[in-house]
Amino acid sequence: MQNRHALITGAGAGIGAAIAMALARAGCRLTLCGRSSDKLQSQAETLRAQVPELAVLISPMDVTDEKSVQAAVQQAQARLGPVNVLVNNAGQAQSQPFGKTDAALWQHMLNVNLTGSYHCIQAVLPGMLEAAQTGTPGRIVNIASTAGLKGYAYVSAYVAAKHGVVGLTKALALELARKGVTVNAICPGYTETDIVREAVQNIVRKTGKSEAEARQALAVSNPQQRLVQAHEVAQSVLWLCAQGSDAINGQAIAIDGGEMAA
Template sequence: MDDLTGQHALVTGGGTGIGLAIAQMLQAQGAEVTITGRRADVLEAAGDQFHPVAMDVNDETATRSAIARSRMDRGPISICVANAGIAEGGPFDTVTLADWRRMMSINLDGAFVTMQACLATLPHDHWGRYIAISSIAGLRGLRGAVPYTVSKHGLIGLVRGLSEEYMRRPVTFNAICPGYVETDIVTRQVPLIAKRDGISEDAARAILAGGNRHKSLLHVEEIAATARYLVGFGSNSVNGQTLTIAGGQL
């Protein structure tokens, strides 16, 4: 489907970074786009072309209620992008159970609740495209980020399981696995790495870029272009897959 006019899309974490880039792409293709996030001011600043809904995916009741209201206002959610998440790390022996549970609650449980609630708005014969924003950490282990790695592996399991369960319906489930992207998350990590390793911020930035095979940070537009393919014409048989964007083979 090249023209998304009449389709209702919901993007969690849609006020900044990857989520905002995807929301902008969907809106440009004609979709009515609901963006969600914890901070109403950030969502409002994203532009009046979107429908902002303040929602914390870590709160199941609030998430289900917000999605139900969005369905009442703008119809079934045919495109769902589960993008909201956190990226925190540290040595495994310092990770507490509270740290672990917080990571799973936001990154994995939040996607589960979001997708389940959005699917509940979709009639049985309705076209749909559901996307989870995972990470290269969903495909390999990242040193110093074990809970994050596990949560992103879990997202891939989620879309694979859903793709099988809904195989006979006109809805697909896929995961996008970006490497290191030029976002606020990377910006915040740079001084932390510099301080930890006793190096300059430029050197810390180069370390992050070096996590991608071509040694450059990715741009959010590259992730949005991948999502554009998944919701576009010719993607009907792409289901239960992981699309990796990391500048080369992992």
């Protein structure tokens, strides 16, 4: 993967930061995207400390804003060349019973988790296809969720958005199958990230459970009885982007300790 340009959204922490580290160690040039310049800068410094020769650019963007995405991608491509690997990792989860899920919450979950991926793909795809025609394969990896494969109560808007990500993945994979670009989705179960930490605090507030009990309530759906770790998701992304993965296309791969096998 030497000298391939990877752009990662939501790269400042959690799964995005772990993916950035895995791709940096594999030799990619990186563009780190997210809403917080401070988080991105801190992550860039961490990456440089681990991979001193790394070419890394921070490019703040809001994935829900098409103009923001286009501007960030243009800056990234001007500095580091066409994007060969796109990881759509930015996402948010908010819980409410369906009866209290108003139109604003519904639309926000769609905008961040589904439309944001659409904006990023639209922005990078022309350059990615051009590079693929000259021998550098393209990889699009959408970080979905097991919520894109099954239902969970009290997060209907999030579940709908992540199902949309899986559907987009499959449709686009077929469209690009003969053009040197693969499109796949990674579907983590509950993972040790800020989203899960927020979910734990929400459970504590609403139920009176201890933090340990709340974490166990989330881990119980995993047959391994634990939370998935961010580096485990990153390893799966690296595998999809590396040499030899050309035939893996249109897949939604669960990283969940076996939850989806039940």
